[in-house]
Amino acid sequence: MTRKKTASSDGQAVRKQVRKAAKPGMGKAAYLEALKPMQERLNDAARWLAHTGRRLVVVLEGRDTAGKGGAAYAISETLNPRQCDVVALGRPSDRERSQWYFQRYVPHLPAAGEIAIFDRSWYNRAGVERVMGFCSEQEAKVFLRQVPDFERLLVDDGILLFKYWLCVDQAQQEARFADRLTDPLKRWKLSQIDVQARERYAEYTRARNDMLKATDTPHAPWTLVDFNDQRIGRLTLVNHLLSHLPIEPVPQTDIVFAPLRETPLKESYGRGHAPIEAHRP
Amino acid sequence: MTRKKTASSDGQAVRKQVRKAAKPGMGKAAYLEALKPMQERLNDAARWLAHTGRRLVVVLEGRDTAGKGGAAYAISETLNPRQCDVVALGRPSDRERSQWYFQRYVPHLPAAGEIAIFDRSWYNRAGVERVMGFCSEQEAKVFLRQVPDFERLLVDDGILLFKYWLCVDQAQQEARFADRLTDPLKRWKLSQIDVQARERYAEYTRARNDMLKATDTPHAPWTLVDFNDQRIGRLTLVNHLLSHLPIEPVPQTDIVFAPLRETPLKESYGRGHAPIEAHRP
Amino acid sequence: MTRKKTASSDGQAVRKQVRKAAKPGMGKAAYLEALKPMQERLNDAARWLAHTGRRLVVVLEGRDTAGKGGAAYAISETLNPRQCDVVALGRPSDRERSQWYFQRYVPHLPAAGEIAIFDRSWYNRAGVERVMGFCSEQEAKVFLRQVPDFERLLVDDGILLFKYWLCVDQAQQEARFADRLTDPLKRWKLSQIDVQARERYAEYTRARNDMLKATDTPHAPWTLVDFNDQRIGRLTLVNHLLSHLPIEPVPQTDIVFAPLRETPLKESYGRGHAPIEAHRP
């Protein structure tokens, strides 16, 4: 955690490191090729969950820009959205804020055969809330004390619970913040809170380490994944998840499509209705 | 709607047409290049909605395999999931089935600044439910009578409502069904109901035309989009949506990132915690 | 609506009228005796609803102190609370306020066999919200225009809808406000808003008359009931409701209790457990 103060830390070294961090790692084509068989196995897992009625919770945590959303998408992309729910809750209302802290998360826990991926979770209280002062130190402490019990109740009830913390160095984070600032498709991801948050990298580290100490339990362990290269990070995470699910083969239900007996039809419309002109760029 | 029965409709002609339909249309790279500026404008639209508090509902309907999910993704992909909700409801419970038909859709209508994309919607009753016999003819008729009033209430309340019907010919549908049967990433999209549904292409056409006749109203018109080429379909749909939203420019909130003053930090962990080994394929 | 200004309106006449209004009307014993057979018929009605799957909505509206809560209780008291729901919503959250006005009421509409009694309802907008300035005149007008369509959708869907407006003169209202001020069991019913509301009796009258004009429709008519004597008001309301429900006799399910074959047991507890001492006043 010691911070080397060098003569050259006049900005130049910083920019250099950030530029270096911004460099792409694994190529997209290679990534997609490696992801595909994993997504097939995720589909096998989903079929197994549906068949056995087991329930799966995946908690994705990490600093801003760490890649939680992208990881959630890598898992859920090819699954049935009615089976696999990505839960990304907004700010609590005043009423929710006054309730039992876990109360607003509980309704999103999965039913039989379902998957709930939490893109940020109850761990907000140990991270952003604590570091940014949105909760009191006392509330953060109560939370850290309650988590292991809360999670044991879920695991004890038969829920499969996986908790991933996505690691990213500050230079990489800076590069991604810069990217969000300029890319109009990512600009919405930035808020004034991020401006403050990026100044507090070290505080986040401390808060994260407290969290690991208090909540890395045998019944609900944390898995840390390096997301400095997001693609490698996602592959690593999905691979870990797949290799720790006690999946057993479940055959596909048999569906047979007899050949159509007649010439395939074309769309035809009543009077006054027709498709609009195609937009061909 | 007349169906030419030809001597060669022994399967050969069918297969030929299906094979032809399966051929890819627009290339992926060209599609992504054309989509990107549209997604930038979607981000402008989202900012405008947030700024003005307007609410947007996009209804996506069409036969099985028409491309509703892909269209929803093209719109929502780069937007804030807390602002833009893709609503894909499962089967109603018995209790829901006995309530006012629209009751289970209403809670998903957007609040100020939000977007709700319905991937299948209340129009289920005019399509799959009617054709497959999941509701009575009487219920379908009540529905078709109620829809214009229901939608006028929403529009009159200030909600921006766009309804798209995605068109696809039977040969193309067959090709996509075949694809789902063999692609393990898409297999979950198939059920026994599809086996029956594909036999009823003509009934679906009739039901769709009834629906258009009853619910293509001045206050809530339908827009038909040819999705025989999904990529061109998506571009056409998004382009239509963008050009019909009364968007006015809303500047980005100003966010300034001062340069970091110190050497960027690296992740550091407490004792016993470290990232797992990367999975490099 | 003309207000006689008399020489004696120095307070004396006012107090006299209020005192007179406060006098009890129908006695409690007579009321309960008359209510009982009606509650039996309400139980018949509930059985009929459960048997036929019909749904019943009762809207109770009226000025403050009119007796809405008491009327709701007279109906629901002896019914199964899992079948008969008294809906008394609090203030809308900011998010709800920005949604379609009817959106927060819709989830409380009854499922098959159920009764929903609205103690205040969507008509808030035509009454308290309009008179106290919690909505704009424009919003009130949109509401009055939308109500008939909204209610026709419900009625057309088969819901039995009864709307009651409970009438109370100002002197009686004053007497009841005074009662709430002094009775510690009713004090919670008073708020600062009531202080202002009681000054606006005439505005409420005008707003109510606008509401009747716009929303007293053939498919969802209003019934006005004099609640200056609350007990007679309740009997009148319940009697009206019962005589307008198309109830048909539904026999009780047959339940036979064979005599116990053994001596009845007494409660017995494990070590260290016993009832606390009775509190005998």
Next chain:
Amino acid sequence: MTRKKTASSDGQAVRKQVRKAAKPGMGKAAYLEALKPMQERLNDAARWLAHTGRRLVVVLEGRDTAGKGGAAYAISETLNPRQCDVVALGRPSDRERSQWYFQRYVPHLPAAGEIAIFDRSWYNRAGVERVMGFCSEQEAKVFLRQVPDFERLLVDDGILLFKYWLCVDQAQQEARFADRLTDPLKRWKLSQIDVQARERYAEYTRARNDMLKATDTPHAPWTLVDFNDQRIGRLTLVNHLLSHLPIEPVPQTDIVFAPLRETPLKESYGRGHAPIEAHRP
């Protein structure tokens, strides 16, 4: 728990005991007189809760006919229904049944200043579900193991939790069952399940004692109250609750009603609107 088999257990002795049990205890007038000051103190408690933001959960458990509903009503009758919620959940849906057992109760936990009275609660699993075989022995055991942790999470979060078990002897229960069978206002309370349940008085005792053993914890103790006389039972329960709440005096908000300056108005209606004729029995 031993059951004396006597020669006279041919039914006569049974009937005699049941008849004796049916005899009324405390008179209604005396009960109401004793209850009133308690309800005033409950209003003080409610004001204190609202003022401090504390949250109160009251769990009411006991055999069929023990008097849970009546006890809930004694507490809630004079409180603001928007502050004090009586939670009486119906049977879980199939989806709920497959979720974490506590999941469907959690949303009903109180927010700041609120009271939630559970008329039957999560303890269903230790009582009716276990005795009637609606859950497996294994599920009942998991439940009994989880309860203390679940409740500690709530208490640790600052929720005030009171758990009451209402005691009733079998003869008294028989008398009440008989009453429900004949009183048309109470008939809905009976179902086929009751027929079976009344045969299992002893099994319920055993299950209740197991429950007490496992869940009567220092942080969430059980209080047993004799409800063989329901009125005395209610007074005892409310008295216990009041004397264990750490209430501090909170003054009423000051509300001043200036005398009306003008003659009180009478209701007046637009053309065509008038109250219906009063129903005077």
